[in-house]
Amino acid sequence: MPEPRERVAPARRRDAERVTIVMRTKDRAPLLRRALDDVLAQTLAAWHLVVVNDGGARQPVDVLLTERETAFDGRVEVVHVDGGSGSMEAAANLGVERARGDFVVVHDDDDTWAPTFLEEMVAALDADEEAVAAAARTEIVHEDFDGTSATEIRREPFVPPGEVVSLFDLLRTNRVVPISLLVRRRVYDEIGLYDPVLKAVGDWEFNLRLLQHGRVVFVGSKPLAFWHQRRRAEGTASNSIFGGADHHLFFDRHVRDRELRDYIERNGIGGLLFLAGYIEETARYYSLQETVRRVLHRVRDRGRTLLRLGRRR
Known part of the structure; x- marks a missing residue:
């Protein structure tokens, strides 16, 4: 993997960085612009943003960050990975490894939050010290993207069945996407980072380990996270679940087969x-x-x- 080069944020007080936000991006500046402004709109200001430019052009990313330098007030750093990290999970790990706060959340460049997302999610974990993470009520936002702007088509709810995050449901399919999940930083030390081998379904595989490790609380009487989907988009503008559908199928089977082999080795067939x-x-x-x-x-x-x-x- 190419050695990442980074622009490091100035040192800040520890209490000003309760949350580390990891933002993966690659060659879609209009969506990145929306995501950066989304973070700046949060009512909780105690965060640190790590933008991982995973193989994309540097200049558009640097321009967007420079334009918002005053608003960021030293709370942002960018990691440029020339040639790419090899997978979305490897890119996420680059951000997690730089986490300095109590919590970590992955905010990809095409998703958004309600302004109170961080405030409500942090409050939920502060109130429940035994929970390892919090999952937000989520909406899917279907949109079209013409290369310069996104147009919303419709919305639909995306929540765990019964509004409970459970292993029973995760065994079938992923019910918590990265934009919805706030994780305690220490958990990554206890269960490991995202699997960089997986070019898809890495968030699902991590969630399986997370739920085996501890309880995830469900947060929000109304949607706090918005998972944007562009079914008709192609290239870098597409979602991985559509543009990389073959990868999703292959790596879903890879994870299941790997765990099945481990189970058989320990328990027989x-x-x-x-x-x-x-x-x-x-x-x-x-x-x-x-x-x-x-x-x-x-x-x-x-x-x-x-x-x-x-x-x-």
């Missing part, structure tokens, strides 16, 4: 073979097609029985 067969047979038995077939067989058998009885008379 017998129980899993039984469950796989039982689930497949149960699903087939209760499928609509099989239900219709059983009903038709019963009707046919009943008809044959009535026919035989009629002949005997």
Whole structure:
């Protein structure tokens, strides 16, 4: 991985940096502009922003930061990674490693928050010292992007089922995206950083380890985080779940297979073979097609029985 070069923020008081915000970006200055202003709009000012320019052009990023230098007031640094870090997770790790506060959150350059996001999330973890992280009520914002500006199309809720963050749900699919999750800084020392091998689903894999480590509280009577999606965008403007759909499928299987091998090594394959067969047979038995077939067989058998009885008379 190329050696990152950085512009370091001036030293600030420890109490002025309760939250480290990691912002990954690459060659989409209009979205980055919106994200930077989103951070500056937070009602909680005790944060430190690390912008990780992961292989993108330097000049547009530096210009945007210089334009906001007064507003940032020393609370920002940028890490330029010439050639790219190799994965989104490796880029996130570069930011986490520079965290100096109590909490860490990944705010990618295309997502946004409600102005009170940091204030409410920090308050929730301050009030619950046993929780390892907090997950915010989230909305998906569908939008179009023409290269210079984004136009909102519609919104829909994106929350964990029952508004509870659980391993049960995470085993099926990720229910907490980076823009929604505030994590205690010490947790990264306890469970490790994001897996840099994963070019997709790294946030899901981290969340699985996080939930095994401790409890994640759900925060917000109204949406505090906004996950922006651009289904029709291409290139650097697209979301990884759409532009990198093949990566998502491959690395989803990679994570599951890796954990399955570890489980089998420790427990053997017998129980899993039984469950796989039982689930497949149960699903087939209760499928609509099989239900219709059983009903038709019963009707046919009943008809044959009535026919035989009629002949005997």
